[in-house]
Amino acid sequence: MHWTLARRAEKMNPSVIREILKVTERPGIISFAGGLPSAKTFPVDAFAAAAAKVLRDDGPAALQYSASEGYRPLCEAVAAWLPWDVNPDQVLITTGSQQGLDLVGKVLIDEDSRVLVETPTYLGALQAFAPMEPSVVGVDGDDDGVAIGDFAAKAPGARFFYVLPNFQNPTGRTMGEARRAALVERAAALDVPLVEDNPYGDLWFDAPPPAPLAARNPDGAIYLGSFSKVLAPGLRLGYVVAPRAIHPKLLQAKQAADLHTPGFNQRVVAEVIKDGFLDRHVPTIRALYKQQRNAMLGALEREMQGLGMQWNQPAGGMFLWARLPEGVSAVDLLPRAVERGVAFVPGAAFYAAGGDARTLRLSFVTASADEIDTGIAALAQALREHLATLHA
Amino acid sequence: MHWTLARRAEKMNPSVIREILKVTERPGIISFAGGLPSAKTFPVDAFAAAAAKVLRDDGPAALQYSASEGYRPLCEAVAAWLPWDVNPDQVLITTGSQQGLDLVGKVLIDEDSRVLVETPTYLGALQAFAPMEPSVVGVDGDDDGVAIGDFAAKAPGARFFYVLPNFQNPTGRTMGEARRAALVERAAALDVPLVEDNPYGDLWFDAPPPAPLAARNPDGAIYLGSFSKVLAPGLRLGYVVAPRAIHPKLLQAKQAADLHTPGFNQRVVAEVIKDGFLDRHVPTIRALYKQQRNAMLGALEREMQGLGMQWNQPAGGMFLWARLPEGVSAVDLLPRAVERGVAFVPGAAFYAAGGDARTLRLSFVTASADEIDTGIAALAQALREHLATLHA
Incomplete structure (x- = not known):
């Protein structure tokens, strides 16, 4: 049988990160590579109690087909949790916030549509948009976030600008108040919608980040949120908050994609988070991740x-961004690091088009503080050996 | 803010069925419209025991991110359950089998790609393929399934033929042994892959249906299965079995779509079905649905x-297909039926292009036998009144 693939499928290649993660699953490897939340933070007992209660009180409904919009009490809880005036009708529950990206792509991207992303940006967003075959353009930035001038220069004709303002994946950087205000103002003036992805915003260490972009201009932004980092990722529960102009289209794309997000999972999470659970639970995650950072x-x-390595100091989230000394490529260093028992993701993977080969992403949430000590020592040893080879 | 939608989103319209289902949610309406399995068949206690065990024994792993391929023991259980030689590596767990259709579309459909479907066909498949903007062509059929000659005539250049051989949605019809053999042979000769959707195959009443198409030529078919009808739909668990040429592409599309299907749900179902649970449970569903049919x-x-209505006698599944007397449109009859307290889906919704306005789909699984008696009497009354108006 000859299978004719869609053009987009011909272009699909195994994800670099995926291949690396396979290596890091080897026993004994300390991984700074994945974005796996610390399993210590998962409220297993609360889930067990909630699952039992949901099945006891509401089993048949929880196991039946349900509305594509999402379980209404969960939509209401999401609207109440968000720090601006959100109507539960604007909330769409998704199968993880990754699905939100898939739906946004389907509703807003035609072939060759201009789509703006940060430099670097979340690899999973590039993968989610790819099937719609956009023309992706990276907007420059600095430690304070997006460069407004570069955004304005690249904005004409863009379908949207995908931005991760809080503790960004991969850089860990956070956009400041003035920068946010400027971005929202310019985006509105230039008529470019913002797609704001905020999986990490609640994981701040010393002070909460400035208000979301969507809170400043709700009609000009789609906002994506997730329960993966404040509860657990294995239930695959995220949400999209969209203006009335867009919500019905996202809803139809959602229905076509998987009918609805598992109703059982939605009820379990609604049960867990009622009565302020997140207000008690999230601070424990913040404390753990701060300690590990x-x-x-x-x-x-x-x-x-003395090794010439640079790194930033993220104020929250899960990732730290580092840069190797001149002449050292992160891709070249990786095999030696893995030999020494430690893994990371080369930063080049996160650029829409060709990135800085010296950069790498280090996650500080999966490994314990002790493992972090051992792993960073191993990474330094690998770098020393690699530098010695280069200068030999 | 001006949002420029993708062309496909401009074309999206609220699903007819979706709008009808809203009406049928009114209290007091007996619904033959939806495809909701009888909630009586959901093994709530087995799920409760399994959920408790999974969280107790394996909580952190069940709540963590996991492999896009699916939970390995569940892939193995699926491979063992299917009636031909399937390697677990070929199985991809999906967020309901609806997601399998979305992934197939992404991997095999370019804009204007020729895609063959049955006449009529599953509406959700048309919706899942639509974002990839195929040119959909309906293949004629009769009570025994697909018309082979029409398939052969329409096959040239087709990316695939989407077929639902068992107790089809919407017609309830089943493809016979000789027809299956002929279809598989011609598809192979014409080099047209088959996409076989089999959510209802286990719900036979008197005898199992003939072997799946995929079992006859595994390299020439993608097979979609589901736990929605043999366990419960609210967990959103389906699977795709794909040849080695296609599986890696579907896997990458899956990763981009929602990273992975909830690991908790996969473990719960794997726990429920081990030790032959389905062999004991599915016969009870068959018995109930047979009684309701x-x-x-x-x-x-x-x-x-004496009303001139025709209908078929499905040998399994969830749906019966009926045809109103000459000159009566199902769409016109529906409001009167709803007034009389009964709902159905007009058959025209299920045709790729313009359908028989007299047809309608009746689900016999959601309503109880008593409700079925009341509902069909109400439908007959509505038809009598409608005929009286037409002839007045």
Whole structure:
């Protein structure tokens, strides 16, 4: 049988990160590569109690087909949780926020549509948009987020600008208040919708980040949120908040994609989070991740002495962004690091088009503080050996 | 803000069925419209025990991100359940079998690609393929399934032929042994892949249907299955079995769509079905649905006397297909039926292009046998009144 593939499928290649993650599953490897939340933070007992209650009180409804919009009490809980005036009718529950990206792509992207993303950006968004065959353009940025001038220069004709303002994946950077205000104002003036992805916003360490972009101009933004980082990713529960002009289209795309997000899971999470559970639970995640970020910063300071490595100090989230000394490619370093028992993701994977080969992403949430110490020491050792080879 | 929609989104319209289902949610309406399995068949206690065990024994892993391929023991259980030689590596767990259709569309359909479907066909498949903007062509059929000659005539250049051989949605018809053999042979000779959708195959009443198309030429078919009708739809668990040439592409599309199907749900179902649960459970569903089909056939026989209505006698599944007397449109009849307290889906919704306005689909699984009696009597009354108006 000869299968004629769609053009987009011919172009699909195994994800770099996916291949790396396979390596990191080897026993004994300390992984700074994946974006896996610490399983220690999963409220297993609360889920067990909620699952039992949902099946006991509401089993047949929880196991039946249900509305594509989502379980109404969960839509209401999401609307109440968000820090601006959201009507539950604007909320669409998705099968993880990754699905929100798929739906946004289907509703807003034609072949060759101009789509703006940050430089670098979340690899999964590039993958979700790819089937719609957009022309993706990276907007420059700095430690404070998006460069407004570059955005304005690249904005004409763009279908939307995909932005991750809080503790960005992959860089860990956060967009400041003034920058947010400027971006929202320019986007409105230039008539470019914003697609704001905020999976990490609640994971701040010392102070909450500035208000979301969507809160500043709700009619000009689609907002994507997730329960993956504040509860657990294995239930695949995310949500989209969309203006009335867009919500019905996203809803139809959702229905065609998987009919609805599992009603059982939606009821379990609605049950877990009622009565303020997140207000008690999320601070424990913040404290753990802050401690692990501090462990990583400390280990880098200690182990990377004199090696010419640079890194940032994320104020929340899961990732730290680092840069190797001149002439060292992260892709070249990776095999030696894995040999030494430690893994990371080369930063080049996160650029829409050709990236800085010296960059790498380090996750500080999967490994414990002790493992972080061991892993960063191993990474330093790998770098020393690699530098010695280069200069030999 | 001006939002420029993708062309496909401009074309999206609220699903006819969706709008009808809203009406049928009114209290007091007996619905033959939806495809909702009888909630009586959901093994709530087995799910409760399995959910508790999974969270107790394997909580952190069940709640963590997991492989896009699916939970390996579930892939193995699916491979073992299917009646031909399937390697677990060929199985991809999907978020309901609706997602399988979305992934097939992404991997095999370009804009204007020729895609063959049955006449009529599953509306959700048309909706799932629509974002890829195919040119959909309906293949003629009769009570025994697809018309082979018409298939052969329309096959040249087709990317695939989407077929639902068992107790089809919407017609309830089943393709016979000789027809299956002929279709598989011609499809192979003409180099047209088959996409076989089999959500209802296990719901046979007197004898199992002939072997699946995929079993006859595994390299020439993608097979879609579901746990929605043999366990419960609210967990959104389906699967795709694909040849080695296609599986990696579907896997990548899956990863981009929602990363993976909820690991918790996959573990719960794997736990429920181990030790032969389905072998004990599915016969109870068959018995219930057979009784309800019989109730519907009996009620139609009794109530439709002399009204000129025709219907078939499905040998399994969930749906019966009926045809109103000459000159009566199902769309016109529907509001009067709803007034009398009964709902159905007009058959025209299920045709790729313009359908027989006299047809309608009646589900016999959602309503109980008593409700079926009442509902069919109400439908007959609505038809009598409607005929009186037409002839007035």
